[in-house]
Each structure stands twice: as structure tokens, then as C-alpha cells.
Amino acid sequence: MNITAAYTDLYQLTMAQVYFITKPDGRAVFDYYYRTNPFKGGYAVFAGLEDVLDILETLKFSESDITYLEQHGFEREFLEYLKDFRFQGTIYSSKEGDVVFPNRPILQVEANIIEAQIIETLLLNILNFQTLIATKASRIRYSAGNESTLLDMGLRRAHATGGYYASRAAAIGGFDSTSNVKAAEDYNIPCSGTMAHSFIQSYEDELKAFRDFAKIRPINCVLLVDTYNTLRSGLPNAIIIAKEMEERGEKLLGVRLDSGDLAYLSKQTRKILDDANLGYVKIVASNQLDEFVIKSLKEQGAPIDIFGVGTNLVTGKPDASLGGVYKLSEYNGDPRIKLSENIIKVSLPYKKQVYRVLDTNGMFYGADSIAVFSEESVNEMIHPFDATKSLNFEHFDREPLLEKVMVNGAKVNPPRTVQEIANYSQSRLEKLPEEYKRFQNAHIYKIGLSNKLKKERDILVAKHKL
Amino acid sequence: MNITAAYTDLYQLTMAQVYFITKPDGRAVFDYYYRTNPFKGGYAVFAGLEDVLDILETLKFSESDITYLEQHGFEREFLEYLKDFRFQGTIYSSKEGDVVFPNRPILQVEANIIEAQIIETLLLNILNFQTLIATKASRIRYSAGNESTLLDMGLRRAHATGGYYASRAAAIGGFDSTSNVKAAEDYNIPCSGTMAHSFIQSYEDELKAFRDFAKIRPINCVLLVDTYNTLRSGLPNAIIIAKEMEERGEKLLGVRLDSGDLAYLSKQTRKILDDANLGYVKIVASNQLDEFVIKSLKEQGAPIDIFGVGTNLVTGKPDASLGGVYKLSEYNGDPRIKLSENIIKVSLPYKKQVYRVLDTNGMFYGADSIAVFSEESVNEMIHPFDATKSLNFEHFDREPLLEKVMVNGAKVNPPRTVQEIANYSQSRLEKLPEEYKRFQNAHIYKIGLSNKLKKERDILVAKHKL
CATH class of the missing domain: 3.20.140.10 (nicotinate phosphoribosyltransferase)
Structure with missing residues (x-):
């Protein structure tokens, strides 16, 4: 329209x-x-x-x-x-x-x-x-603190084309970037994104999926580690890829947690990454986040660097x-x-x-x-x-x-x-x-x-x- | 966009x-x-x-x-x-x-x-x-019953251009008409509406406002009666206009209640209209309606013919x-x-x-x-x-x-x-x-x-x- x-x-x-x-x-x-x-x-x-x-x-x-x-x-x-x-x-x-x-x-x-x-x-x-x-975004920024990166990724749950304006307002309220390509293009908002479970599912094995992705898109590469099992499959595979990237002079930007207990998993993930000398690999978290969940994660000391916020942001819940x-x-x-x-x-x-x-x-x-x-x-x-x-x-x-x-x-x-x-x-x-x-x-x-x-x-x- | x-x-x-x-x-x-x-x-x-x-x-x-x-x-x-x-x-x-x-x-x-x-x-x-x-609309239809008319009037509270699609979905879920001209035009949905408080405020007196409106737009004419005082000003003035319309061979479609206790006011209004031999004048009600409020109004026997539903419909609250x-x-x-x-x-x-x-x-x-x-x-x-x-x-x-x-x-x-x-x-x-x-x-x-x-x-x- x-x-x-x-x-x-x-x-x-x-x-x-x-x-x-x-x-x-x-x-x-x-x-x-x-x-x-x-x-x-x-x-x-x-x-x-x-x-x-x-x-x-x-x-x-x-x-x-x-x-x-x-x-x-x-x-x-x-x-x-x-x-x-x-x-x-x-x-x-x-x-x-x-x-x-x-x-x-x-x-x-x-x-x-x-x-x-x-x-x-x-x-x-x-x-x-x-x-x-914009008000909702500012509240999420307030709870996340200025040191965190905030990514708007709500387009699929936004109210049809209202999502275009939601991404603009989120940026005004303090979000760093959006996954919404059209809004990013028209309003000159930084655009970012990670990968979907379906990408990994389309491969017979997770490691091969990560490897293809990292080779073709090494810049700002974030690997989604919870498709099968975060700590036993996704994270070990991501570490293999991070090491392969290092050999090519590249750096894995981050791993993304999209389910489970984000406080527990982010702490475990940070420790495992640090032990693998991958202190620079960031932790991205998503899954029904809002200002209250983020506040709670912060209070628990969850070492999350980037929060991806979707539904609760773009629909202004509640x-x-x-x-x-x-x-x-x-x-x-x-x-x-x-x-x-x-x-x-x-x-x-x-x-x-x-x-x-x-x-x-x-x-x-x-x-x-x-x-x-x-x-x-x-x-x-x-x-x-x-x-x-x-x-x-x-x-x-x-x-x-x-x-x-x-x-x-x-x-x-x-x-x-x-x-x-x-x-x-x-x-x-x-x-x-x-x-x-x-x-x-x-x-x-x-x-x-x-x-x-x-x-x-x-x-x-x-x-x-x- | x-x-x-x-x-x-x-x-x-x-x-x-x-x-x-x-x-x-x-x-x-x-x-x-x-x-x-x-x-x-x-x-x-x-x-x-x-x-x-x-x-x-x-x-x-x-x-x-x-x-x-x-x-x-x-x-x-x-x-x-x-x-x-x-x-x-x-x-x-x-x-x-x-x-x-x-x-x-x-x-x-x-x-x-x-x-x-x-x-x-x-x-x-x-x-x-x-x-x-569409689901929200079907719930509102369920509580209003098939004998009631349902009007979508939520555009001003919709999520920007998402409101266009909201009006379409409301019609699919059982609404009779929308106030949204663009959606009505493109999707061939019946379009309807009443009048705003500002219209009456723009006149020195309410009666003159009603009279101008009814003369110029006698078809489907609905008068908003709560700008100053529903029972002491709006309704008596609406009755005067209804009688003037009768003399011209026209019929006032309805009066609209947009504030106060809708159960009480609709009962009083029905009685006063009936006593004035205006049994055909319908009662339109609006003001933060949803399926639960309408259910309650029905249970109280509120004689409301047309429900105008806005925010709660088009944003799918809660x-x-x-x-x-x-x-x-x-x-x-x-x-x-x-x-x-x-x-x-x-x-x-x-x-x-x-x-x-x-x-x-x-x-x-x-x-x-x-x-x-x-x-x-x-x-x-x-x-x-x-x-x-x-x-x-x-x-x-x-x-x-x-x-x-x-x-x-x-x-x-x-x-x-x-x-x-x-x-x-x-x-x-x-x-x-x-x-x-x-x-x-x-x-x-x-x-x-x-x-x-x-x-x-x-x-x-x-x-x-x-």
C-alpha cells in the first residue's frame, strides 16, 4: 500500500x-x-x-x-x-x-x-x-547499559508493514542496528544479522554448515549454536571454525544463544571460549527478550555482549x-x-x-x-x-x-x-x-x-x- | 514504503x-x-x-x-x-x-x-x-452475537501502515465495516463512520453542529452525543435533529456514546429515544471495547446495536x-x-x-x-x-x-x-x-x-x- x-x-x-x-x-x-x-x-x-x-x-x-x-x-x-x-x-x-x-x-x-x-x-x-x-527501545537500552549492543530483529512478528516504522523508532530509542533490510536501506540504519536454524538443518552436519557460512561470509560472522545441543555440539563446532578462521587471518565475531537458560549458557559459553583463547568471540543472546529479562540477565552477571530483541520491541508489548x-x-x-x-x-x-x-x-x-x-x-x-x-x-x-x-x-x-x-x-x-x-x-x-x-x-x- | x-x-x-x-x-x-x-x-x-x-x-x-x-x-x-x-x-x-x-x-x-x-x-x-x-475479530463477533453490527475504527492506534492489513483481517474475522477508507477501497470492505468531538467543538453550539451535519450527510447519519453532557445536552439535541429529519422524510441512523458507563447510558438513551417515538434510532457505543467488555454489556442487557472497536482490535491486545x-x-x-x-x-x-x-x-x-x-x-x-x-x-x-x-x-x-x-x-x-x-x-x-x-x-x- x-x-x-x-x-x-x-x-x-x-x-x-x-x-x-x-x-x-x-x-x-x-x-x-x-x-x-x-x-x-x-x-x-x-x-x-x-x-x-x-x-x-x-x-x-x-x-x-x-x-x-x-x-x-x-x-x-x-x-x-x-x-x-x-x-x-x-x-x-x-x-x-x-x-x-x-x-x-x-x-x-x-x-x-x-x-x-x-x-x-x-x-x-x-x-x-x-x-x-522508541520508548520501549529506550527502556531496553536503559536496562542493557551503554556497553551492550542492541539488535532489532522483530520484523517477522511486527504488524505487517508497520515493521518498517518499528525499526526506525527502535533506532531512535537506542538500538544499534536492525535486521530489517528495507528499513536499514531507506533510513540509513546499520543492518545486521546472524543465521537461522534452517540453515544448519539444511546440512547433514552442523560443522559443515558453520564452515560454509564462515568461508563465504567471514565479516561479522555469528554462528547459531543451539540447533542440536549448545554446549555439546554447537559450541565445540563453533570453536573449530573460529580456529580455522584464525588460520586464514579472520576472526569469528560471535556465537548466538537462542534458547535455554541464557544466564547459565552464556556463563558456560564465555568460560569455554576463554579457555580456548577465544576471548574476543562475543556472545549474542536472543529469545523473547525485553527490558525486564535483560535487567535480570545483567543482575545475574550473564556475560552477553549483544542482545537481539524481536517481538517485545516491535509490538511494544505489553x-x-x-x-x-x-x-x-x-x-x-x-x-x-x-x-x-x-x-x-x-x-x-x-x-x-x-x-x-x-x-x-x-x-x-x-x-x-x-x-x-x-x-x-x-x-x-x-x-x-x-x-x-x-x-x-x-x-x-x-x-x-x-x-x-x-x-x-x-x-x-x-x-x-x-x-x-x-x-x-x-x-x-x-x-x-x-x-x-x-x-x-x-x-x-x-x-x-x-x-x-x-x-x-x-x-x-x-x-x-x- | x-x-x-x-x-x-x-x-x-x-x-x-x-x-x-x-x-x-x-x-x-x-x-x-x-x-x-x-x-x-x-x-x-x-x-x-x-x-x-x-x-x-x-x-x-x-x-x-x-x-x-x-x-x-x-x-x-x-x-x-x-x-x-x-x-x-x-x-x-x-x-x-x-x-x-x-x-x-x-x-x-x-x-x-x-x-x-x-x-x-x-x-x-x-x-x-x-x-x-482475524482471531481477535472473531472473538469480538462471538461475544457481540450475529445481531450486532461491528465497526472497526482502530486506524489511529494501529501500528502505522499495519493498520491497512488490520482492517482487512478484522473483516475476515467477522467485522461488518471499517472506518479505514484506504483499506475499504482496496479490499472492497463496507466503509462507515460517525463524527468526532472536534466537529462539535468547532461550533458555538452542539445543536447547530448536529443540524449542519445531518443536512449535508443525512444518509447513515450518526450523532456523537457526549461532547458536553450525554443525557442533558447531546441526546435532547439529537432528538430535535431526528424530528427535523423526519419532516424532510429522512431518518437519523443513530446516536453514539463514547464515554461514561455504557450500560447505564445506553439503557437511558434507549428509553428516551423510544419515548420520543424514535425506536428506529440505533445506539452506537465505543470506548476501549473488546470481547470481554462487550460480553459484559450484553449480560447487563445494554441495548447497543452497533459496537465501534478500535485499539484492542487492531493491535490484537493483549x-x-x-x-x-x-x-x-x-x-x-x-x-x-x-x-x-x-x-x-x-x-x-x-x-x-x-x-x-x-x-x-x-x-x-x-x-x-x-x-x-x-x-x-x-x-x-x-x-x-x-x-x-x-x-x-x-x-x-x-x-x-x-x-x-x-x-x-x-x-x-x-x-x-x-x-x-x-x-x-x-x-x-x-x-x-x-x-x-x-x-x-x-x-x-x-x-x-x-x-x-x-x-x-x-x-x-x-x-x-x-
């Missing part, structure tokens, strides 16, 4: 047609944000922005889309509009790779309401997923989705709000800016303050629902987080590579204190409102309460 | 290059199967086949794929091979939409080992995901993935096996056929028997690991389940529409006794081996045990 503007929910087009007829010049501001951190953690890593902007720059309806919509009751004049549809709005966004938190705008779309509505589904579809996976939403906050300059019986789900009116408070060491203080965009010198934040809780950050440094990334449908900044975004993400995570990164009961990062925003929101809530 | 043959794991190409050099004429049989039913249920609905076959018929490497691989150390002769690569193998498969069970081949690929290896990742990527989602595997079972006519410390993970050798046993009413008896493909008159099955357990089905009807669907890279059968596959799936689920469909402790469908297959498997296990 090629992404066209028809990769959206039908109701976007139904509503767009009403706007087209009744108020074709309406200007809207929509906020993208989520309400709960993924994985019961303390943050998320924002990802998918560059893809969204690239797609928006060229997004249009195909001829067959128009024909389809014609057959489904849309009106001629509106179809003419759709034929020429281009997104020409302006987007303010957090930088891709930044750490973000619940209930604050991560991105804002300012556009004709027809355009803003048509792109909603696609924008949510890309940002929700990549943010989920969450499987990030509930990011896209809410109208301003229409033709007037503030808008969505009420809810659950007060935490009440949306924030107006186009906004978000300020991050820094402590004296340049670390994140643990507070983002949301203000009306036009406000100057924002120096305080108030708890959204408890006016007794507030923070004055007059004497703190702060960063405005939302920057213009698209104007009139055109990208403002030069393209950023996945590697640049990944580096930026790492630098931001380093500024986030440890207590927000731990897996159990992560500290709650504070999100507050400026005086003005809180006041305006409360006025609107009162106005709409019946 | 366009799917090309580079949408695969790097190791497939690394191994393929070794095969290309050392045994370019190797013929392999690979089995596709999974080991555990999704969602702790009693079955899975097999989906994705038609997509896989369509993709395989035209799959090739793009010029940029070849350039990329050239830069990454692949050899010139192998790259020449890849330039002309086409899948020319033969595929035997269960029918798409059939109910399937763990540890029996669902599909078998018989091809040159290079080709069989290159397509592995893509095949798993598509089949695992669509089978997961599983998020199906662990389908692709294992070598034959190489150049010789049987192959993959051992494991876990006996249940030992693979089955040989190209195989699977027979489903039917009872005297044509219902599924609850047993599939796996035999070597060439075996004739298979009349018994033996438990894979417990020889004391067996079934003689000499006097039962049986169906061979694997049929040739692709020969020399070309599809054998005319295309099947999603609707045809969905109808077939429903007919198969109707033959599956209730006890395999319940959510708690589903009955275990028996999978056995023919005498010959069991004997051959045991010989190979003994041979490889060290």
Missing part, C-alpha cells in the same frame, strides 16, 4: 465535506498529546515526526481514491477540492527524540480545519506507534499502543475545550507553548509548564486541578519546547537523519534524572499550567457545564 | 548467498505454524494468505535494493541473481479464513531453498499479524503478536528436524498433509491428524508425545486441509474477495463446537500424528540426540 490521503477514517472526510460547505475558511488549532505514559514508566520518547512531515509534504488523494469517494456519495464540488488537496498548514512540535510527558501538547497543527481534520488519522497513526516503540489524541483547542481564534466526566480528560484551550524547567546543572528539573502561546515571561506553573500546588521558576532556566517545523505545508528544517535524532534523544534522556527512568513506580514528572491558561480553561469549563 | 524483496531480515540474504554458492539447486519444504493459540483461546482464524500470494507473484528487488546490497558486501554474481529474483515455488495451504490450531502446518512452501529463505520474513510478517487480528514460525521439514527429499530442550518445540519432518476429522453431523470432531504427504488412507492419529493416546477415525469423514494455492510462483485459484473469505470463515466457525470458542479454559482441540509420521519423527530425534 502507498500512503495516500485516503489512509484516514471515513468520518474525517464526512466532517470535512460539512466544513467545505458551511465554513470553508475555518482555521483550527489541534493539539497532539497522550494521557498516560507507556509501560507504566515515567516518560515517552517522541518519534515519527520526520516521517509525518515528509508524508504531509506530498500527501494527496489518488485518482482511484477520488473515484471511490465519488461512488460513496461525496459531492462533486467537494471531490474537486479533494483532487487538489494539499496540506498547507503550520506545525509546531517538540523535537523528535525528546522525552515527553502526559497531558501536554507534543505537537500542534494550525491549519484550515478541513486540512487539519483530513490528516488527523495519519498523524496519530504514525506518531502513536513510533513513540510507543501496551501494544499509545493512546495519543488530537484535540481541537482553538477555532477561528476562539478557545475550544472538550469536557469529560473524568476531569483529567478535559482538554486545554488555545494555541500553546510548553516550557521545560532546568535545574542549575542543566538537568531537567522535572516540570513542564504549559502557557497560552502569546504569553510572555511565564514564570510559574499551577497544578491543573489543585490550585494549592504551584511552582515559581522565575530563577530557573527554561526551554520553550514547541518549535515551528512546517509552514504552509513545507518543512522548515533540513532533514534530520535517524542517527541524529537518536543522538539527540540520548542527550535528552541523559538530562532526565534517574528516578523518572526506573521501571517500578517511576517518579511523576510535573505538568502545570500558567496562571492565564488555568484561568481561561476554568472559565470555559464553567461556561459549558450545564 | 512499497514492499520489495528487501522487506526481509538480513540473515535471509546472507544465508541465501551461501546457498547460491554451495548448493544453488537445493529444494526445501518449510512449514508455517504456531505453537500456542492467541488470547488463551481455543483456535485461530487463519488470515493473510491472499495478500501473501499476491505479493509473492510480483515480488522483486528494486534497483536501490540491489545498490544497497552491493554496498554491503554481497558478491556480484549473487547480486545478478537477486536482480532476476522471482519466487517460483509451490505453496500448499489451509484455506484463508479456516479455523486452525497449534503445532500443525497451516501452510507449506516447497521451493528452491534460496527463494524459500528470502520470502520467510515477509510471509511470517503478513500471516502472523492478520491471523492474530497478545500483540502471534508467534508463528517457519521451519525446515524437508531438504532435497530428506526429512529435517529442529530439536529443542522443550519437547513441544521439536519440529515435524517431511512434507505433510493435515486431515480434519468430522463427526456424523458434519461438525468438527475436535481432531486434526498430521500425516506424511504421500501417505494413503490415514485412519488414525497418535498423541505427539504420549503413544498411549490415540484415535482411530476409520469410520469418520475427514477433510484434507492443505491445498495447492501456488505453483511455480503463480496463483492457482481465482482471487477470493474479503467478503468470500469472511463468509467461509463464519461457516467454518459454525462447525467448531462451542466449547472451543469459549473465553475461559477453552477445550483443547487434539492434534495428532499418523503412525508413520510419528515413527519417522522419533527416528530423527534419536539420530540427533547426542
Whole structure:
């Protein structure tokens, strides 16, 4: 499937047609944000922005889309509009790779309401997923430590072509390489891989399989040692091959464990390799790994150098989705709000800016303050629902987080590579204190409102309460 | 992204290059199967086949794929091979939409080992995901009953472009329609939708928003009534509009509840609508629904006509993935096996056929028997690991389940529409006794081996045990 503007929910087009007829010049501001951190953690890593902007720059309806919509009751004049549809709005966004938190705008779309509505589904579809996976990847990186190598190998369990974007997001969140050739090619991510059991099974004997493989592909050669028996067959055979490679002036990169008790087997394997003077041969481990299994392996002292992570990474288990939403906050300059019986789900009116408070060491203080965009010198934040809780950050440094990334449908900044975004993400995570990164009961990062925003929101809530 | 043959794991190409050099004429049989039913249920609905076959018929490497691989150390002769690569193998498969069970081949690929290896990742990527989602959809259909209408509206939470395939699989599993315009267009799935909160927020008042919408889109008009207050604002306004529509000779299709207690609100709404002589106006409910919530709503007598299901459907929560595997079972006519410390993970050798046993009413008896493909008159099955357990089905009807669907890279059968596959799936689920469909402790469908297959498997296990 090629992404066209028809990769959206039908109701976007139904509503767009009403706007087209009744108020074709309406200007809207929509906020993208989520309400709960993924994985019961303390943050998320924002990802998918560059893809969204690239797609928006060229997004249009195909001829067959128009024909389809014609057959489904849309009106001629509106179809003419759709034929020429281009997104020409302006987007303010957090930088891709930044750490973000619940209930604050991560991105804002300012556009004709027809355009803003048509792109909603696609924008949510890309940002929700990549943010989920980049966050998962960052957690796995956190438990593996910077000394470990992390390989994404989840493509076969990914959600069809969603796996393409999963590999990109994994790299942003801290993975070193992917097995996904297409994603590696298009996004310039390092590509790596080992071998499959079927390769060894296709031979009458394991040693011959290893030998053929190592001869033809000596660079970054990793031998899979658990097809028959790890310690009694795979590893002794791998050692024979490593010695043969040495004679040719080559080096075996590693052996891969894909089943059994990885802590026990990796320790045994390390010892056997070291005893054979193969201290340089690395140990690769895979098999249903996630941040918790890796943390446990680390705590047990398992001497694993490279972790191959698949299913749990690319599907973002156990969450499987990030509930990011896209809410109208301003229409033709007037503030808008969505009420809810659950007060935490009440949306924030107006186009906004978000300020991050820094402590004296340049670390994140643990507070983002949301203000009306036009406000100057924002120096305080108030708890959204408890006016007794507030923070004055007059004497703190702060960063405005939302920057213009698209104007009139055109990208403002030069393209950023996945590697640049990944580096930026790492630098931001380093500024986030440890207590927000731990897996159990992560500290709650504070999100507050400026005086003005809180006041305006409360006025609107009162106005709409019946 | 366009799917090309580079949408695969790097190791497939690394191994393929070794095969290309050392045994370019190797013929392999690979089995596709999974080991555990999704969602702790009693079955899975097999989906994705038609997509896989369509993709395989035209799959090739793009010029940029070849350039990329050239830069990454692949050899010139192998790259020449890849330039002309086409899948020319033969595929035997269960029918798409059939109910399937763990540890029996669902599909078998018989091809040159290079080709069989290159397509592995893509095949798993598509089949695992669509089978997961079709199964989830069938469970939701089971709890909603045939009298309810089911709408897929999960695109915004789907895994990027994986959402395209999710909508297809949802239709196969029993959903009536999707909000996903692109999938509806390409797969000829009924498309439907309602309205968003932002539409109402863009107006100063809810009634005016409803009125504009109903006038411009009177067909299948559903009004979202919870933006401000369901019972005090949304519903009274919807009733006004319904009456205005009646005066124009039109009918309001429904009102949609998207928050709050859906059981309570749907009962109140039904009563209020009925009291206003609007018995024909349907109630649509959404908000984090899944098979369990719908079951509970049904048990409470909630008068909901249409369920809109999003996140939990399209991400296949809570599983998020199906662990389908692709294992070598034959190489150049010789049987192959993959051992494991876990006996249940030992693979089955040989190209195989699977027979489903039917009872005297044509219902599924609850047993599939796996035999070597060439075996004739298979009349018994033996438990894979417990020889004391067996079934003689000499006097039962049986169906061979694997049929040739692709020969020399070309599809054998005319295309099947999603609707045809969905109808077939429903007919198969109707033959599956209730006890395999319940959510708690589903009955275990028996999978056995023919005498010959069991004997051959045991010989190979003994041979490889060290």
C-alpha cells in the first residue's frame, strides 16, 4: 500500500465535506498529546515526526481514491477540492527524540480545519506507534547499559508493514542496528544479522554448515549454536571454525544463544571460549527478550555482549499502543475545550507553548509548564486541578519546547537523519534524572499550567457545564 | 514504503548467498505454524494468505535494493541473481479464513531453498499479524452475537501502515465495516463512520453542529452525543435533529456514546429515544471495547446495536503478536528436524498433509491428524508425545486441509474477495463446537500424528540426540 490521503477514517472526510460547505475558511488549532505514559514508566520518547512531515509534504488523494469517494456519495464540488488537496498548514512540535510527558501538547497543527481534520488519522497513526516503540527501545537500552549492543530483529512478528516504522523508532530509542533490510536501506540504519536454524538443518552436519557460512561470509560472522545441543555440539563446532578462521587471518565475531537458560549458557559459553583463547568471540543472546529479562540477565552477571530483541520491541508489548489524541483547542481564534466526566480528560484551550524547567546543572528539573502561546515571561506553573500546588521558576532556566517545523505545508528544517535524532534523544534522556527512568513506580514528572491558561480553561469549563 | 524483496531480515540474504554458492539447486519444504493459540483461546482464524500470494507473484528487488546490497558486501554474481529474483515455488495451504490450531502446518512452501529463505520474513510478517487480528475479530463477533453490527475504527492506534492489513483481517474475522477508507477501497470492505468531538467543538453550539451535519450527510447519519453532557445536552439535541429529519422524510441512523458507563447510558438513551417515538434510532457505543467488555454489556442487557472497536482490535491486545514460525521439514527429499530442550518445540519432518476429522453431523470432531504427504488412507492419529493416546477415525469423514494455492510462483485459484473469505470463515466457525470458542479454559482441540509420521519423527530425534 502507498500512503495516500485516503489512509484516514471515513468520518474525517464526512466532517470535512460539512466544513467545505458551511465554513470553508475555518482555521483550527489541534493539539497532539497522550494521557498516560507507556509501560507504566515515567516518560515517552517522541518519534515519527520526520516521517509525518515528509508524508504531509506530498500527501494527496489518488485518482482511484477520488473515484471511490465519488461512488460513496461525496459531492462533486467537494471531490474537486479533494483532487487538489494539499496540506498547507503550520506545525509546531517538540523535537523528535525528546522525552515527553502526559497531558501536554507534543505537537500542534494550525491549519484550515478541513486540512487539519483530513490528516488527523495519519498523524496519530504514525506518531502513536513510533513513540510507543522508541520508548520501549529506550527502556531496553536503559536496562542493557551503554556497553551492550542492541539488535532489532522483530520484523517477522511486527504488524505487517508497520515493521518498517518499528525499526526506525527502535533506532531512535537506542538500538544499534536492525535486521530489517528495507528499513536499514531507506533510513540509513546499520543492518545486521546472524543465521537461522534452517540453515544448519539444511546440512547433514552442523560443522559443515558453520564452515560454509564462515568461508563465504567471514565479516561479522555469528554462528547459531543451539540447533542440536549448545554446549555439546554447537559450541565445540563453533570453536573449530573460529580456529580455522584464525588460520586464514579472520576472526569469528560471535556465537548466538537462542534458547535455554541464557544466564547459565552464556556463563558456560564465555568460560569455554576463554579457555580456548577465544576471548574476543562475543556472545549474542536472543529469545523473547525485553527490558525486564535483560535487567535480570545483567543482575545475574550473564556475560552477553549483544542482545537481539524481536517481538517485545516491535509490538511494544505489553501496551501494544499509545493512546495519543488530537484535540481541537482553538477555532477561528476562539478557545475550544472538550469536557469529560473524568476531569483529567478535559482538554486545554488555545494555541500553546510548553516550557521545560532546568535545574542549575542543566538537568531537567522535572516540570513542564504549559502557557497560552502569546504569553510572555511565564514564570510559574499551577497544578491543573489543585490550585494549592504551584511552582515559581522565575530563577530557573527554561526551554520553550514547541518549535515551528512546517509552514504552509513545507518543512522548515533540513532533514534530520535517524542517527541524529537518536543522538539527540540520548542527550535528552541523559538530562532526565534517574528516578523518572526506573521501571517500578517511576517518579511523576510535573505538568502545570500558567496562571492565564488555568484561568481561561476554568472559565470555559464553567461556561459549558450545564 | 512499497514492499520489495528487501522487506526481509538480513540473515535471509546472507544465508541465501551461501546457498547460491554451495548448493544453488537445493529444494526445501518449510512449514508455517504456531505453537500456542492467541488470547488463551481455543483456535485461530487463519488470515493473510491472499495478500501473501499476491505479493509473492510480483515480488522483486528494486534497483536501490540491489545498490544497497552491493554496498554491503554481497558478491556480484549473487547480486545478478537477486536482480532476476522471482519466487517460483509451490505453496500448499489451509484455506484463508479456516479455523486452525497449534503445532500443525497451516501452510507449506516447497521451493528452491534460496527463494524459500528470502520470502520467510515477509510471509511470517503478513500471516502472523492478520491471523492474530482475524482471531481477535472473531472473538469480538462471538461475544457481540450475529445481531450486532461491528465497526472497526482502530486506524489511529494501529501500528502505522499495519493498520491497512488490520482492517482487512478484522473483516475476515467477522467485522461488518471499517472506518479505514484506504483499506475499504482496496479490499472492497463496507466503509462507515460517525463524527468526532472536534466537529462539535468547532461550533458555538452542539445543536447547530448536529443540524449542519445531518443536512449535508443525512444518509447513515450518526450523532456523537457526549461532547458536553450525554443525557442533558447531546441526546435532547439529537432528538430535535431526528424530528427535523423526519419532516424532510429522512431518518437519523443513530446516536453514539463514547464515554461514561455504557450500560447505564445506553439503557437511558434507549428509553428516551423510544419515548420520543424514535425506536428506529440505533445506539452506537465505543470506548476501549473488546470481547470481554462487550460480553459484559450484553449480560447487563445494554441495548447497543452497533459496537465501534478500535485499539484492542487492531493491535490484537493483549497478545500483540502471534508467534508463528517457519521451519525446515524437508531438504532435497530428506526429512529435517529442529530439536529443542522443550519437547513441544521439536519440529515435524517431511512434507505433510493435515486431515480434519468430522463427526456424523458434519461438525468438527475436535481432531486434526498430521500425516506424511504421500501417505494413503490415514485412519488414525497418535498423541505427539504420549503413544498411549490415540484415535482411530476409520469410520469418520475427514477433510484434507492443505491445498495447492501456488505453483511455480503463480496463483492457482481465482482471487477470493474479503467478503468470500469472511463468509467461509463464519461457516467454518459454525462447525467448531462451542466449547472451543469459549473465553475461559477453552477445550483443547487434539492434534495428532499418523503412525508413520510419528515413527519417522522419533527416528530423527534419536539420530540427533547426542
